[in-house]
Amino acid sequence: MSRTSSALERLANREYEYGFVTDIESDSVPPGLSEDVIRTISKKKNEPDWLLAWRLKAYRHWLTLADAEPTWANVHYDPIDYQKIVYYSAPRPKKKLESLDEVDPELLATYEKLGISLAEQKRLTGVAVDAVFDSVSVATTFKKELEKHGIIFCAFSEAVQRHPELVRSYLGSVVPYADNFFATLNSAVFSDGSFVYIPKGVRCPMELSTYFRINAENTGQFERTLIVADEGSYVSYLEGCTAPMRDENQLHAAVVELVALGDAEIKYSTVQNWYPGDEEGRGGIYNFVTKRGKCAGARSKISWTQVETGSAITWKYPSCILLGDGSIGAFYSVALTARRQQADTGTKMYHIGKNTKSTIISKGISAGHGQNSYRGLVRINKGAAGARNYSQCDSLLLGDRCGAHTFPYLEVMNPSATVEHEATTSKIGEDQLFYCRQRGISEEDAISMIVNGFCKEVLRELPMEFAVEAQNLLGVSLEGSVG
């Protein structure tokens, strides 16, 4: 036991590999939130009046929510002072960028350290990367090739300028401005994010990818992503993140909205590896995210795949509204909490249309003092005849000071529905570990293998490049662990 506990200790105390701060002059507004700050953000981004009005509507609603910051999640943190947060920060624009050579070399070096060099990406992988550095997109690649298919993939602020009609008709259609405390805050102050539109019948020829980074100190990131897949189209979107090491907590309250029209499919994948805080639980990112997809059309499909290994606190429920008849929702999740990380994550599947289907596979791994909660809702409305849901939520415990919790809510109002939920919680099998060790596999490798096997059902849903990254991430995270 002592052998394995020391291995565990190492896991729990592993250094955050991606901790560094890029020193770039930031163009920030002073900390604090007021109508003036919102007007400033809107003005800096040269937004149309309707968008400013929408932001202000959200802000005024947010003020009424002062006492309504959610407390029901199984996470604990000191109250956030929303007046201490800088709501806008952008790298100073030098001039219009024509090529990657003009991008701040320090910024490029940052990506280099993260192993996602834009040049590399562009040249080798065929992945179009819309890199979001703090809050403003600085480089977008592969635009031409996408344009050929009529696909719009750009920064949110750019979409507001160039495709206002599209943005206006879909913004807030899945996550309304009054949805919840953090989504409302985001609606008021969101800085930038990505916008994707896939036209009718188009199959997006490449994986679309955005790397987010939180950089300027004290800057909450308020991303807003909107993806619209028109009838019969297909898109796979990747989101991945790392953040520099820092002492002060940083708030990240993003909103992601997906709309899939008839027969369209959206596959949304995330690898999240933000700073989890030190072993005492100081610092680290607060990741309070609202992600929701609407299967608006018949036979449309939305799947969420996430690998959550970072953040001090994760509060995140990527959801599907299955409105169209025969639409399909899926949620595949791996959440790892070590040190003093806390995660309360899961999904919501709203079955509204007939013969709608949903699948939930959630794998939670707890180590150190980590607390991992699965919280999910499966709701079958009265009209959702023939609806089908299958949920499986497994937890793996590595160490005796961590916790794994499962809170599934099943609400069924139609007798023709079939809903199944199962969950298991256990530690790594001693016999499995023994078997591997006996064959000369080091304990660390054995644990990594077993954990990767435990997560296989989720990892295989990730696009190839991501699957490799995710596997490495779990490997690194679990270097020499388990009891």
Add this chain to the structure above:
Amino acid sequence: MSRAETQPYLERFRRLEPSAAEPTWLHGMRDAAIERFAEFGFPSPRLEDWKYTSVRSIATSDFGGAPPARNPFSKRDVAFSLGGDFHGRILAFADGRYAPELSTIEALPEGVIAESLATALAGRPACIEPHLGRVATWDAPEDAFVALNTAFLGDGAFVYLPRGAVVEAPIGLVFLGLRNGAAPISQPRILIVAEAGSRATIVESYAGCGPDAYLTNAVTEVVVGAGASIDHVKLQCESGSAFHVSALQAQQSRDSRFASHAISLGAALARNDVNARIDDAGAEAVLNGLFVASAAQHVDNHTEIDHAKPHSQSRELYKGILAGRAHGVFNGKIIVRPDAQNTHAQQANDNLLMSEDARINSKPELMIHADDVKCSHGSTIGYLDESALFYLRSRGISAVEAREFMMRAFASEVTRAIGSAPVRTRVDELVTARLARGAPLEIA
């Protein structure tokens, strides 16, 4: 909920005249409890534990009308509750008050006590004081009904099993509600103390009749000593217009076994809390439940198994059959505390939705703080297997019969786990009658 709704109860509490026979510590406990109740009010759906159950209809009715002067029940009503084959001691209660004329004083092994709580409070307060009001919790808004019961605590049952006592015949506690009273409230309190190595089966049976509403608010506290084994059966067959709220809390010592079989067939609104706290190593808890609801019935089952110590195990199976516009709720919580290594916990909740308008909210929860555990839960919701129905139909069995047949089979997984044969037989009879009738049963 508004404080105004607690007023009638607070006033009635002020008018309460404590009996001189009661020990004084009981007065202090009642005072503390009414204070808690006044503070909490009736539980609001804003509380997570009451999310799916609104008790507005209870809170806004003024339960507490005087029970009829003369006991309106007969031994036939008792036989309805426990069946004809029941040969054990029976304590019967009419509207919450002990009714000796309906009770059966079968001999019990030496030292075993089964008497009315009022008698025990007067006669042997020292046996009761260490346990009463200390096993069930009533210090959170979720437990407002337990606080209310404690505030008006006066009668109920006291069962005591001395060290090593084995009672073969089950002990029956029968609670009969309303024949012609005015919105009466019955708040029985049951205390079961099983000393080390003792063993018994205890049946609580609730039945009622009449078109008018009444409220049962029962609290059962069970202390299971080291190596003791208690089989507890609760048969809830209240009338269709009744409100039934009950809370059972078991506290388990080393190597003890506690099994609860909660059968819920009646009442317009039923809320059952069954909690087991495993306080020492090696204990086993079994929580089984069956709920059948139709028309506009609402039935809510909350269970919690708290594995506070290592090497314990629990098994839980709750099954629901919902028809008409019925609304079923299952919330099962399994907690494994940081020290409770080597815990095995298994939980399952299966539900049948038999009509377009029936609904179910199922929430099986695991909260695990130890690593060397094997815990699992599962929940299913659906309709009867169409191919099995077709098989029966193809053999000339009518659709109605085939459905009933399959519902009985579905229910039998719970009922057949009841150890005592006469009790199991009566439960099966009542379940069968309930399914055939499609509405709550009433005592004839």
